[in-house]
Amino acid sequence: MPLLAQLVAEVLAGQRSPRQLRPCLSESAYRSLLLRAGCYTMRQRPRLRMVVLDGPEPGVAEVSGVVAYGERHRALALRVVYAEYRWVCTHIETDVR
Numbered sequence: 001m002p003l004l005a006q007l008v009a010e011v012l013a014g015q016r017s018p019r020q021l022r023p024c025l026s027e028s029a030y031r032s033l034l035l036r037a038g039c040y041t042m043r044q045r046p047r048l049r050m051v052v053l054d055g056p057e058p059g060v061a062e063v064s065g066v067v068a069y070g071e072r073h074r075a076l077a078l079r080v081v082y083a084e085y086r087w088v089c090t091h092i093e094t095d096v097r
Contacts, residue, residue, distance in 0.1 A: 001063045002051045004089060005076055009046040009067040012076075012094065014038035026090045039096045040069045049073065061087070 004024065010016035011033055018033045025033065040046070051065040059082040067074050079091040 001053060001061055001078070001080055001087070002048060002065070004080070005051060005063050005065050005067075005078060006046075006048045008033065008078065008089075008092060009048060009069075009076060011037050012040045012067075012074075012096075013046045013069060014041040015045060021089075024087065024089055026088055029089045029092050032092050036092075036094060036096050039094075040072075040074065042070050044070050059083075 007016060007021055011018050011021060014037065018030065018037045021033065022030055047068045049066045049068050051063060054062045056062060061080045062077065063080065064075070064077040067076050074095060077093040078089050080087050080089050
């Protein structure tokens with residue numbers, strides 16, 4: 001799941017197409033990512049600096065982390081649910097609305 005957080009960070013930085021993540025996102029999470037794609041545009045690749053993984057209940061994982069976008073650091077949180085034999089990100093939270 002840290003890999004998913006890194007990939008989402010790359011979409012937010014404008015370095016990866018949101019379409020590449022479509023298979024592992026719910027419809028609402030995908031729309032949310034589309035609206036925010038490129039909001040942290042930069043030349044350098046964003047780096048996931050810290051990740052915290054929590055399992056509040058069976059079949060649910062919450063991933064939060066700090067992403068370095070050059071000199072700036074941003075918070076990122078994902079909610080991932082196990083459904084239909086695979087993990088699906090259902091919610092993406094950033095400081096961009």
